[in-house]
Amino acid sequence: MGFDLPGLLAARAGEGPELWARYLNPQTAKVLHSVGLDRQWVRAEGPYLWDDQGRRYLDWLAGFGVFGVGRNHPVVRQAVKDVLDADLADMVKMDTPLLAGLLGEALVRRAPYLDRVYLCNSGTEAVEAALKFARYATGRGRVLFCSHAYHGLTAGSMSVNGAKEFTDGFGPLLPSTMVPLGDLDALRRELGRGDVAALIVEPVQGKGVHLAPPGYLAQAAEILHAQGALLICDEVQCGLGRTGRFFGFDHDGVEPDLVTVAKTLSGGIAPIGATIGTEKIFAKVYSNMTRVLVHDTTYSHNNTAAAAGLAALSVLDEEGLVANAERRGAELTAGLREAAERYDFISDVRGRGLMIGIEFGKPRTLRQRARYSPMTLARKGLFTQMIVCDLFEHHRILTQTASDHADVLKLLPPLTTTGEDVEWFLSAFRSVMDAVSGSSRPVWHFAKGLTTRALGAS
Ligand SMILES: Cc1ncc(COP(=O)(O)O)c(C=O)c1O
Numbered sequence: 001m002g003f004d005l006p007g008l009l010a011a012r013a014g015e016g017p018e019l020w021a022r023y024l025n026p027q028t029a030k031v032l033h034s035v036g037l038d039r040q041w042v043r044a045e046g047p048y049l050w051d052d053q054g055r056r057y058l059d060w061l062a063g064f065g066v067f068g069v070g071r072n073h074p075v076v077r078q079a080v081k082d083v084l085d086a087d088l089a090d091m092v093k094m095d096t097p098l099l100a101g102l103l104g105e106a107l108v109r110r111a112p113y114l115d116r117v118y119l120c121n122s123g124t125e126a127v128e129a130a131l132k133f134a135r136y137a138t139g140r141g142r143v144l145f146c147s148h149a150y151h152g153l154t155a156g157s158m159s160v161n162g163a164k165e166f167t168d169g170f171g172p173l174l175p176s177t178m179v180p181l182g183d184l185d186a187l188r189r190e191l192g193r194g195d196v197a198a199l200i201v202e203p204v205q206g207k208g209v210h211l212a213p214p215g216y217l218a219q220a221a222e223i224l225h226a227q228g229a230l231l232i233c234d235e236v237q238c239g240l241g242r243t244g245r246f247f248g249f250d251h252d253g254v255e256p257d258l259v260t261v262a263k264t265l266s267g268g269i270a271p272i273g274a275t276i277g278t279e280k281i282f283a284k285v286y287s288n289m290t291r292v293l294v295h296d297t298t299y300s301h302n303n304t305a306a307a308a309g310l311a312a313l314s315v316l317d318e319e320g321l322v323a324n325a326e327r328r329g330a331e332l333t334a335g336l337r338e339a340a341e342r343y344d345f346i347s348d349v350r351g352r353g354l355m356i357g358i359e360f361g362k363p364r365t366l367r368q369r370a371r372y373s374p375m376t377l378a379r380k381g382l383f384t385q386m387i388v389c390d391l392f393e394h395h396r397i398l399t400q401t402a403s404d405h406a407d408v409l410k411l412l413p414p415l416t417t418t419g420e421d422v423e424w425f426l427s428a429f430r431s432v433m434d435a436v437s438g439s440s441r442p443v444w445h446f447a448k449g450l451t452t453r454a455l456g457a458s
Contacts, residue, residue, distance in 0.1 A: 013052070014040055035450070036389050037398075046070035047414045047421055049398065057396040058424055060413045065206075065237045068264025069315045070414040076267030079311035083303045090303045099306035106313050107276050110246055113255040115279035119272065119300045123236035123262035124152025126273035127200070130232045130258040131156045131174070132295055134198035137281040138229060143174065144190055144199040146181040148403070150207045151200060151234050160200050163207065165404060181205070182213040187220055191227040198230040198258070203248030204238040207403040209350055209357025209410055217252040230257040230281070236273070237355070240264040241316050241415050244326030244353030251352065257281060264415070267312035272305040321415040328417045329353035335426040343433040344368050345383075354415060360384060360407040368437065375450075380405045386450055387432055395428035 017029040017038065032038040039057075043050040047070055049057045059067070069076065089095070104117040118129045131143055145151070145160035152158065158166055159173035167173060179186040179199070190196055199220060204211055221231045233256040238248035240261060245251055247259065258281065262273035285295060299305070316322060333349060336358060340346040345368065347361030360383050362376075363369050375382045384401040387409055391397040402408035413421065 016040065035385060036393055044071040046072075046416055055396060057392075057398055058421060059398045060411050060425065061398045061400050062412050062414050063263075063268065065242065065263045065412050066266055067268040068240055068242060068415045069267055069312050069319075069321065070416040071268055073267060073269075073311075073315055075315050075318075076269050076308050076311040079267075079307040080269055080304055083307045088303050091299065091301065093298075097301050097303060097306070099303050099310065100301035103274075103306045103309045106310060107261070107274055110313075111259060111276050113278075114259065114276045116277055116282040118275040118277070118282075118295065119306070120274070120297050121271050121299050121305070122152070122273045123234075123260065124154045124157045124273075125297065126236060126260035126262055126275045127151045127157040127160075127234060128154055129275040129295060130200065130234075130260050130277070131160070131198070133258060133275065133277060133281050133285050134230045134232060137284045138197040140195050140197040140229070141175050142190075142193075142195045143176045143197055144179050144187065145176060146199075146201050146205070146212075147178055148181060148205050148207050148210050149178070149200070149202065150205070150403075151202075152236075163403065181210055182216050184216065184219055184223065187223055191223065191229060194227075196224075196227070196229045198232050199224055200232040200234055202234045202236075202238060203252065204243055204352050204355050206237045206410075208406050208408050209355060209402050211350060211352065212252075215252070217249055217254040221254050221256065232256060232258040232260070234260045236260050236262045237412075238352070240312075241322035241325050242353055242355050242412075244322065244329055246322055248352065264316075265309045265312055266305070267308040267315070270302075270305040270308035272309050274309075316415070319416065324417070325353040325415045328413070328419070328422055329356065331419065331422050332356060332411070332425070335422070336429070339426070339430060339433060343437055345372065345433065345436060351411075354411070354413050354417060356411040357402050358409040358411070360387070360409070371436075376407065381407055382450060383407050384409050387436070389450070390432045390435065391428055395424075395431065397425060397428055 020029045040052040041049050042052050047059055049059045100119055107117050108114060120126055120129060135141060143160055147162050149160060149162035151160050153166060156174055158170060159176045161167055162178060177190055179190060203217060224231050233249045235247050249256060258275060258277040260275050265274065266272050286292060333356060336349040340349050344363035344365055345360050346358060348359035350357050363372055372383060381401050381404055384407045388399050388401060391399055400410050402410035
């Protein structure tokens, strides 16, 4: 018979959860089931997903930000098909493939104060490269990172993680120290020890959607450079248009020494990451011919990923998606700020462009507090999980909690988001807030179940 993908998909439809429980991570199916997010997804296009019952959902999780240009974008698909149809000589390794070179050129064009690009397969690999390059170029071992930081989960990037649940038991880690986001005195103090290679920072943080105070990045760059240390901006999530500028740090007028990108660069189809840096740093790392492979990975220059990357950058330009992110983000934020005036549970709305966090906090009224507090006491973040579940179950919108143990709902829509999608979300969100503020719907019964399950699991 040979390999028949459509036949295989049809014959084994619906078996995903059992296969995962048996062969992959068994907790995944359990978690999805316990929060009611277990669906069989059969189709996707742009910002929408369809389940096996033919129901359409608005995907504002966007594959943790991978689908910046939307799902199955025809331009990216065509580019990848063209690569396959062209029978190109891929990954000869003893070669200088054109598409990778073109992608390097396209990235540097967007960051003209930087000169060179290292290509890899994921965000965490881009961060690993940045950390290694910074350590090698400065000859120093310690890296600073910010509170709440998330830079990936391989050994190096995990060492600059702001959340202990990701690092506990995986040590010893790379020499690294956390500095509070926005605290320039703490930065100065650490730099004073003379062993710091770099500060790595997300201009808008993925976990909790925290922003550095205005001016922090520019001043941090100045202080770092005065001490011979480097600034690494991790743009894996907030970069490539998401914040309404091409890079998140463009809001701060800063020129970092190293920049990491991934996610949106894949066009949602072919995994890719990139580390963009100065000539000075790259010239040190790759200083002579014997060091040509001193940092590399087998798939780094593959044609499929390079073509997807070039296509994704072209879509961002052609469809004006950076400006769209700014415009739709402003509409969304305005609608959410209005909601924050009306609903006692909302304590903050923050973010940039289409990277938005809605923080929930202790309501002022006693009646609401009596409902909110037991959930937060059981586990911080459960209230937000209840909102995520209600948006999903009753309004077919996929979102996420912004981090474990925080009551922040995170919105990460595709950059192609339309005015109708914004309205879909806002009216759904108001309806969920009405339900939790009153007692009109069984949402609190669901919450009770969620709390019991969470307590059982912990
Ligand atoms: C800012 C940031 N850096 C790095 C990473 C790691 O990327 P990946 O999951 O592709 O390894 C992520 C992933 O969410 C991220 O948000």
